[in-house]
Amino acid sequence: EVQLLESGGGLVQPGGSLRLSCAASGFTFSSYAMSWVRQAPGKGLEWVSAISGSGGSTYYADSVKGRFTISRDNSKNTLYLQMNSLRAEDTAVYYCAKAEDVLVEGAYYYYMDVWGKGTTVTVSS
Amino acid sequence: SYELTQPPSVSVSPGQTARITCSGDALPKQYAYWYQQKPGQAPVLVIYKDSERPSGIPERFSGSSSGTTVTLTISGVQAEDEADYYCQSADSSGTYSWVFGGGTKLTVL
Numbered sequence: 270e271v272q273l274l275e276s277g278g279g280l281v282q283p284g285g286s287l288r289l290s291c292a293a294s295g296f297t298f299s300s301y302a303m304s305w306v307r308q309a310p311g312k313g314l315e316w317v318s319a320i321s322g323s324g325g326s327t328y329y330a331d332s333v334k335g336r337f338t339i340s341r342d343n344s345k346n347t348l349y350l351q352m353n354s355l356r357a358e359d360t361a362v363y364y365c366a367k368a369e370d371v372l373v374e375g376a377y378y379y380y381m382d383v384w385g386k387g388t389t390v391t392v393s394s
Numbered sequence: 395s396y397e398l399t400q401p402p403s404v405s406v407s408p409g410q411t412a413r414i415t416c417s418g419d420a421l422p423k424q425y426a427y428w429y430q431q432k433p434g435q436a437p438v439l440v441i442y443k444d445s446e447r448p449s450g451i452p453e454r455f456s457g458s459s460s461g462t463t464v465t466l467t468i469s470g471v472q473a474e475d476e477a478d479y480y481c482q483s484a485d486s487s488g489t490y491s492w493v494f495g496g497g498t499k500l501t502v503l
Contacts, residue, residue, distance in 0.1 A: 316492040
């Protein structure tokens with residue numbers, strides 16, 4: 270059974286940093302892209318970042334580009350999200366998700382087929 | 395930036411058919427995906443590649459695509475289907491960004 274367990278959330282002051290982790294099990298971690306998706310309180314889903322199976326390709330939403338860094342350690346079956354220069358608007362539940370890739374017109378795109386339960390990040394003074 | 399548009403809410407009585415639409419300019423070129431999210435829970439994939447159903451998802455869930463609009467159809471709606479539903483797709487401009495619709499609250503009357 271595929272399982273994803275996020276950790277590392279908490280309360281942080283504006284301008285601060287936090288690193289989220291996602292421990293994966295039940296599948297060959299290095300063979301799959303992974304993604305982070307967040308949900309602000311009472312709001313919809315927002316895609317944040319994605320990373321290829323090898324870690325060689327990374328993608329970011331404009332709202333976090335230059336502040337967040339996605340990475341993975343395939344030897345530890347773990348996904349990370351380093352969040353710097355945090356703002357109040359980054360307050361959300363952050364979900365880790367296993368991604369499947371689909372070839373469309375010569376390029377690969379992802380969708381999220383299995384999600385973790387999420388970890389809560391609160392940015393407040 | 396690319397946007398997917400969903401109606402904020404849809405209401406149906408038990409046993410009826412619910413249809414939730416999602417519109418976006420790139421949908422003729424990109425697949426759409428649908429997620430169900432119940433309160434306090436993580437999203438669950440219910441439809442992928444416009445109309446494919448993952449294993450374990452009831453047959454009453456189906457998807458279709460026509461031009462710039464995709465539709466999630468739930469036939470014979472049950473009380474347990476009450477949830478928020480989100481469509482997701484990708485921007486075809488080559489920027490490699492993934493977008494969610496704003497979500498639709500399905501209420502079972």
